[in-house]
Amino acid sequence: MEVACQQILLTDASVYSVQWLDLPARYASQVTASLLLDRYLEFVKNATWHLIRPTVTGDGVQFRLLSTPLALLSFSPPQYHALEGGEEVQLSICGGFLVQTGECDRGRFSLHSAPHEGGVRITVQLSDYCPLLLGSRTPSMIRKLLYRLTQAYIHKVVTVRYLSRLYRDLTGLKIRHIVKKVQVREGLDT
Secondary structure, eight states, X not given: OEEEEEEEEOTTXXXXXXXXXXXXXXXXXXXXXXXXXXXXXXXXXXXXXXXXXXXXXXXXXXXXXXXXXXXXXXXXXXXXXXXXTEEEEEEEEEEOTTBOTTXXXXXXXXEEEEEETTEEEEEEEEEEEOBGGGOSXXXXXXXHHHHIIIIIHHHHHXXXXXXXXXXXXXXXXXXXXXXXXXXXXXXXXX
């Protein structure tokens, strides 16, 4: 099973990250945007040994550190959209400790399913995110390296494992995943 992946730093020092996998068409009816989000939030909690606790509130979703009120990332309430043959859920980034000051109302996280080549493609996308570790729109090479080795790496590992786990849970097959580098957008690899 292949999981496609691209993580790049754009010229404005925002992050674009996309990962996807393809499932056989027979699983399309099981894959709803609500299922994708619920499974993702549960997976983040379990994959981080409960250090990061996704918490759904009336104001949206927060990734909190342990049981504290410290939100590493804060998102608006999920917005669900029907796509041609699929569904999408979008969460806009609206704050959190890991977001650059002044860039809190920028960025979006989405999960979606859509028909693709006789099957269904599950996509996880993060766009226009401005991480605190980069510091500004003109980050130093040290900051870029620090971001790449920490937050970018963790996001990639968690997302690839989430997609692999989703595949296993839906198909019942435990197959070794291969990460395939793809290019969707231009930018500096993270």
